Amino acid sequence: MAETGIGASVRRKEDNRFLTGKGRYTDDINRLGQAYAYFLLSPHARAKINGIDTGAAKQAPGVLGVFTAADLAADGVGGPICGWVVTQKNGEPHKSPAVSALASDRVNYVGEQVAVVVAETLTQAKDAAELIEVDYEPQQAVTKMKASLAKGAPQLHDDVPGNLCFDWEIGDKAAADAAFAKAHHVTKIDILNNRLIPNALEPRAAIGEYDSGTDSSTLYTTSQNPHVARLVLAAFMGLGPENKLRVVAPDVGGGFGSKIYVYRDEIVTLWAAKKLGRPVKWTAERSASFLNDAHGRDHDTHAELAVDKDGNFLGLRVSTLANVGAHNQIFSTATPSYLYGCLLAGQYKTPAVYGEVKTVFTNTAPVDAYRGAGRPEATFVVERLVEKTAREMGIDRTELRRRNFIQPEQFPYQTPCLVQYDSGDFPLLLNRGMEVIDYAGFPARRQASASRGKLRGLGLSCWVEACGLAPSAVVGALGGGVGQWESANIKFNPTGSVTVFTGSHSHGQGHETVFAQIVSEHLGIPVESVEVVHGDTAVVPFGMGTYGSRSGPVGGGAVYKAAQKIVEKGRKIAAHLFEASVEDVEYANGTYSVAGTDKTKTMAEIAFAAYVPHNYPLDELEPGLDETSFFDPMNFTFPSGAYFAEVEVDPDTGQVTILDMVGIDDVGTVMNPMIVTGQLHGGFAQGIGQALYEQCVYDDDGQLLTGSLMDYCMPRADNLPSFKTEETNQPCPHNPLGVKGCGEAGAIGSPAAMLNAVVDAIGVDIDMPATPEKVWRALQSRAQAAE
Amino acid sequence: MYDFNYHRPKSIDEALSALSSASDGKLMGGGQTLLPTLKQRLASPSDVVDLSAISELSGITEQGGAIVIGAGTCHAEVAGNASVQSKIPALAALAEGIGDPQVRNRGTIGGSIANNDPAADYPAALVGLGATVKTNMREVAADDFFTGMFETALADDEIVTAVSFPVPEKAGYAKFPNPASRYAIVGVMASKGPAGVRVAVTGAGQGGVFRVSAMETALAGHFSAEALTGVSVPADDLNADLHASAEYRAHLVGVMAKRAVDAAG
Amino acid sequence: MEMSGQHRILAPRQTVWEALNDPEILKLAIPGCEEIEKTSDTAFTAKVKLKIGPVSAKFAGAVSLSDLDPPNGYTISGEGKGGAAGFAKGGAKVHLDEDGGATILRYEVQAQVGGKLAQIGSRLVDSTAKKMAEDFFGKFSAAVGAPEEAEAVPEAITEAPEVRGLSPMVWIVGLIAIVAVLLMIFAV
Amino acid sequence: MPSVSMTVNGKAVTGEVEGRTLLVEFLRQNLNLTGTHVGCDTSQCGACVVHVNGKSIKACTTLAVQAEGAEIITIEGMATNGDLHPIQAAFKEHHGLQCGFCTPGMVMSAADLLQRNSNPSEPEVREWLEGNICRCTGYQNIVKAIQAAAQAMRG
Structure with a gap:
């Protein structure tokens, strides 16, 4: 079955429905008798709520109910939670303010949900929302991290003095300080990692439904992890019990992290359906998504690299402020701590690394995991610093990196930042990248650009990430609220087709195809005969969902293990049918045989016999061919890559044009090259978006100035080049498929490569995004300095 | 709604x-x-x-030395029209750069100029080419039509019926778009023809489209990009927003003006 | 956003002062001003309806006075609500000085726009606010009687002998009008 | 309430709408043609692109009543007798979609391009897609798919 097995670019099984308009996204679902919810959002970044008058709204045409925090509190409904306890330098847990299901006595960011109207039509709900009178007492807001930490700053939460969420450290401070004491050269850099808004193209949506006959509820929602959503809704929001709650995440139009969390609107929609005895549908308008979907990044970092006279890295010190926004979310403490600090060693054998992170509450939307989650930020710090060091020391940037790489024979490699890298070949990635971009030919190309009055720059980024959020024991030791294994159930049907139930969730990644390929490879049936089911807690086994590039390494591992169990069960059935001993039955490519005989049985025949046998040893062998497995790997897995970007800057306008983007990746075993390449392309686009175009801007009063696609610049087709990608894959040694994950790679490695290229072109450090005006101003300042 | x-x-x-x-x-x-x-x-x-069903508002015709475009003509039709492409290619190019293909399939020249968004492209075309706006009541020179940000000379019961563009000897349009909305951060139309030498700027002015007389004077001497060297506009009265400061816009006006003249050939 | 400016009005201060208290003149200066109501010695409300470009909305505003310091001026603060469109609020320090036979009106405004206005229309907030202030004072100056003087005003301002304070009404309406004009920032 | 009649994917349809009902709302709610998506509220994303009288437009920025008497083609009208339209087939072959949400608008926009330009260059395709945002693919495979479809349609 090689043509549809692992390694084949099988065309996607899910595409036919998406291409013909038959996808079924949450907003495409309509339930009989459904009503519509509309949320009233705060226009203030910080205000006391002295009262809410819903009287007129309740009387408006078509209105079924108008609810505020008090109504939810009366029913004991809780608000969003944080899923990871981070232990601070002082040994205390991080501060996590209590958050209610709707804003109660105060609002802390623009767009915070204050009240909900449920009406017969959406228009009626919106009309009525205009009649709600909220008595806000506006107060001075604080949106900048340093201002929020300053004495006398507005205090967002009574139970969080100084607006400090946590003050955390990683690595050995004394060792790092000692390294700096003996340094020949110290490179220093200040870096802003710009705040981003995820903007999955499908706005979030939810439909709550309650069946009084069975006293059970269903939530259709745009979630990356329906089982986790159900667990959280039952355990923390009081909307269970779980046996009476079904969460369905049907087709989901992109997530990028922003659909991991359980949001207020989902909680309230589910609760309102029961309260009113009607299905209730809510769909975000994009304007609302901008305001209250979790944002990403937003770091302010000072970093220093100590180097000896030969360019060997001696020590790294990193000090970061990370914005968590107004309150915590599920991963908002894990992202700027472990998912960030653990990657500060990068691809280098720097012996001493010390990082410290303060996370800060501000009057802005919550910030949480967004494609890469901490790892793009770490990569950006390390690779900007390394590039700057090369420039300052006059050493070629590829040579400087090569001198400091962890060598292929050093794996597994224990870094000074907690984690142990599994496998890799960093010099190979770099060398191949240099060939593809034609590194040697760059000076001539730069000269050619100069002759046309343009500034050409080349930048690179050699990165490593940790993905496959799993090792449950490790995650638990670091403060994670739940273990992170994944589940899979493979059900052979009597006539030989297969249904795979997975706890992973696909929102664009192509699981329906790739997981079918794993089954095809190991059970010897064509992918067309394999149906992959995900996203419905009523039918799939408990699973953790999809984020952190975990579906391949963890979810795929579970599918693989379940397939192995099927093979073993089939072997027993075959032994019975062959009247042979189990040890004598051989299995290969979907067929059982007995060594030395011509007896064979296909998997389909075995399946048929498993379900509807006439002569079956029930005492020894249970009927059916249906196996469930769980996979919890020993370690994270560490994809790596070398990315090269080449740009040209128009000095007249500051406009950056991307001329070339090369990505050489080690993502371990590639199960479907077509899909892996697609994931990398998408990651590049998001990373380039961060480097050149995207930025979330709040004004000092906490108003979101980039609140629509007219001001928040998402990359379009004409902003991007065709990318060149290749893989040099070192299999992951500790998962059965050898895969490392590819979902976030592009977004992790490309911002540093792209910004390094711009800086190389203009000769001045600037922050992301490198907008035309910023680049132009940098060139002006350089010209002035030269005068 | x-x-x-x-x-x-x-x-x-x-x-x-x-x-x-x-x-x-x-x-x-x-x-x-x-x-x-x-x-x-x-x-x-x-x-x-909805004015879209009024047949007398649509269509593009050549009348004497002018191209007359019905107010209900969508941007895509202007961009794709053979007369416009051959007689005033800068106008076709400008229309081709408005919004995106779907907006160009619906948005009309009459709607655009009546709205007079300070970052819209068409006001630069009308003023930069010395066009005349025809309404149900009268004809108004473009210079008198655009009176301020989102403001025009139109009376409440006045409807734009057509715009007449005199065919220039040469004309060019250069636009530096807002990367997100694709509106003009700065757009410059430069032309030489029956309406004289004209340089009209959109996107940069707080009051909408404006002419740059210093540039017109310089180009009247010699219609070339070099003639604009050293001619600048003050930043004082220009727009400032997230995407471009007034100072940067002032600089871009100079750059785009040169490019517009270059594009005019 | 912050903005400041000054207008030299070719009328004696007393005339300006009276005009500032004349609702008819204020209505001339502010298109769409429907009513002004004094609710206490230091508080006022007003309603304005403005149509600009594709946008058309009604605004209700309330303004109060503080830091009263006759004759030098005071601080006023106010807020206008535009329903689904959002709000604008702000404060202004106001000075009214004699300059020969004319009057110099100086203002420093700090304004905040919130809700949908700020979210969707940031590209035009600054220029719209400036235009609004200038339009208002231009029309007001013209309405006061003498032709407006276009030249820049000298920076040095002669010491004012006596100012009892500027009528808040102009600021009520001015702020509301700024709010309303900011509405037009939304356009595609 | 006004009544509106139009032809959608070759079928005559009539419905009661309000003046303010958007074409995309009419398609999704009245006709249950949920393949046309809504991804933004400011006319930028292009997930709602359909054809009206042969031209691609944004159905979120068109009133249903404006489509009175018009010929509408939506993504559901592209495949014939179960066979994917060449553009749809090329998107599948070249992996021009991931989450699928922008896909209907992309396909409809591409179809308009290819009826104007049967052999577009890569820059021409990229420029044409100015009004269609994809957050997943980085566009490369979309561009490739559209060029491949053009070739297939030229025969």
């Missing part, structure tokens, strides 16, 4: 009658600005009078 009465008149008279009988009526060309505004609930007209 708040609800409204919808009218789709077949003639200008019917349109005027629908408008006058409405308590708070609003004319709609292609609706590419009005409908998003209504969706955000930033206006609540009692009546919307």
Whole structure:
């Protein structure tokens, strides 16, 4: 079955429905008798709520109910939670303010949900929302991290003095300080990692439904992890019990992290359906998504690299402020701590690394995991610093990196930042990248650009990430609220087709195809005969969902293990049918045989016999061919890559044009090259978006100035080049498929490569995004300095 | 969106009658600005009078030394029209750069100029080419038509019927777009022809489109990009927003003006 | 956003002062001003209806006075609500000085726009606010009687002998009008 | 309420709408043609692109009543007798979609391009897609798919 097995670019099984308009996204679902919810959002970044008058709204045409925090509190409904306890330098847990299901006595960011109207039509709900009178007492807001930490700053939460969420450290401070004491050269850099808004193209949506006959509820929602959503809704929001709650995440139009969390609107929609005895549908308008979907990044970092006279890295010190926004979310403490600090060693054998992170509450939307989650930020710090060091020391940037790489024979490699890298070949990635971009030919190309009055720059980024959020024991030791294994159930049907139930969730990644390929490879049936089911807690086994590039390494591992169990069960059935001993039955490519005989049985025949046998040893062998497995790997897995970007800057306008983007990746075993390449392309686009175009801007009063696609610049087709990608894959040694994950790679490695290229072109450090005006101003300042 | 009465008149008279009988009526060309505004609930007209079915407003004709474009002509038609492409290629190019293909398939020249967004492209075309706006009442020179940000010389019951562009000897348009909205951060139309030498700038001015007389004087001497060297516009009265400061816009006006002249050939 | 400016009005201060208290003149200066109501010695409300471009909205505003310091001026603060469109609020320090036979009106405004206005229309906030202030004072100056003087005003301002304070009404309306004009920032 | 009649994917349809009902709302709610998506509220994303009288437009910025008497084609009208339209087939072959949400608008926009330009260059395709945002693919495979479809349609 090689043509549809692992390694084949099988065309996607899910595409036919998406291409013909038959996808079924949450907003495409309509339930009989459904009503519509509309949320009233705060226009203030910080205000006391002295009262809410819903009287007129309740009387408006078509209105079924108008609810505020008090109504939810009366029913004991809780608000969003944080899923990871981070232990601070002082040994205390991080501060996590209590958050209610709707804003109660105060609002802390623009767009915070204050009240909900449920009406017969959406228009009626919106009309009525205009009649709600909220008595806000506006107060001075604080949106900048340093201002929020300053004495006398507005205090967002009574139970969080100084607006400090946590003050955390990683690595050995004394060792790092000692390294700096003996340094020949110290490179220093200040870096802003710009705040981003995820903007999955499908706005979030939810439909709550309650069946009084069975006293059970269903939530259709745009979630990356329906089982986790159900667990959280039952355990923390009081909307269970779980046996009476079904969460369905049907087709989901992109997530990028922003659909991991359980949001207020989902909680309230589910609760309102029961309260009113009607299905209730809510769909975000994009304007609302901008305001209250979790944002990403937003770091302010000072970093220093100590180097000896030969360019060997001696020590790294990193000090970061990370914005968590107004309150915590599920991963908002894990992202700027472990998912960030653990990657500060990068691809280098720097012996001493010390990082410290303060996370800060501000009057802005919550910030949480967004494609890469901490790892793009770490990569950006390390690779900007390394590039700057090369420039300052006059050493070629590829040579400087090569001198400091962890060598292929050093794996597994224990870094000074907690984690142990599994496998890799960093010099190979770099060398191949240099060939593809034609590194040697760059000076001539730069000269050619100069002759046309343009500034050409080349930048690179050699990165490593940790993905496959799993090792449950490790995650638990670091403060994670739940273990992170994944589940899979493979059900052979009597006539030989297969249904795979997975706890992973696909929102664009192509699981329906790739997981079918794993089954095809190991059970010897064509992918067309394999149906992959995900996203419905009523039918799939408990699973953790999809984020952190975990579906391949963890979810795929579970599918693989379940397939192995099927093979073993089939072997027993075959032994019975062959009247042979189990040890004598051989299995290969979907067929059982007995060594030395011509007896064979296909998997389909075995399946048929498993379900509807006439002569079956029930005492020894249970009927059916249906196996469930769980996979919890020993370690994270560490994809790596070398990315090269080449740009040209128009000095007249500051406009950056991307001329070339090369990505050489080690993502371990590639199960479907077509899909892996697609994931990398998408990651590049998001990373380039961060480097050149995207930025979330709040004004000092906490108003979101980039609140629509007219001001928040998402990359379009004409902003991007065709990318060149290749893989040099070192299999992951500790998962059965050898895969490392590819979902976030592009977004992790490309911002540093792209910004390094711009800086190389203009000769001045600037922050992301490198907008035309910023680049132009940098060139002006350089010209002035030269005068 | 708040609800409204919808009218789709077949003639200008019917349109005027629908408008006058409405308590708070609003004319709609292609609706590419009005409908998003209504969706955000930033206006609540009692009546919307859709001008798209009025056949006398559509079409592109050559009349003497001018190209006359009906107010209801969408941007894509202007961009793709053979007469426009051959006689005033800069105008075709400008129309081709408005919004995106779907907006160009619906948005109209009449709607665009009546709205007079300070970052819209067409005002630069009209002023930069010395066009004349024809309405149901009169003809107005482009220089007198655009009176300020979102303001025009149109009376409440006046409907733009066509725009007449004199065919220039040469003309070029250069635009530096807002990367997100694709509106002009700065757009410059430079031309030489029956209306004299003209340099019109959109996107940069707080009051909308404006002419740069210093550049016109310089180009009148010699219509070349070099002639503009050293000629600049002051930043004082220019727009400033997230995407470009007034100072940067002032600089871009100089750059785009040179490019417009280069494009004019 | 912050903005400041000054207008030299070719009328004696007393005339300006009276005009500032004349609702008819204020209505001339502010298109769409429907009513102004004094609710206490230091508080006022007003309603304005403005149509600009595709946008058309009604605004209700309330303004109060503080830091009263006759004759030098005071601080006023106010807020205008535009329903689904959002709000604008702000404060202004106001000075009214004699300059020969004319009057110099100086203002420093700090304004905040919130809600949908700020979210969707940031590209035009600054220029719209400036235009609004200038339009208002231009019309007001013209309405006061003498032709407006276009030249820049000298920076040095002669010491004012006596100012009892500027009528808040102009600021009520001015702020509300700024709010209303900011509405037009939304356009596609 | 006004009544509106139009032809959608070759079938005559009539419905009661309000003046303010958007074409995309009419398609999704009245006709249950949920393949046309809504991804933004400011006319930028292009997930709602359909054809009206042969031209691609944004159905979120068009009133249903404006489509009176018009010929509408939506994504549901592209495949014939179960066979994917060449553009749809090329998107599948070249992996021009991931989450699928922008896909209907992309396909409809591409179809308009290819009826104007049967052999577009890569820059021409990229420029044409100015009004269609994809957050997943980085566009490369979309561009490739559209060029491949053009070739297939030229025969």
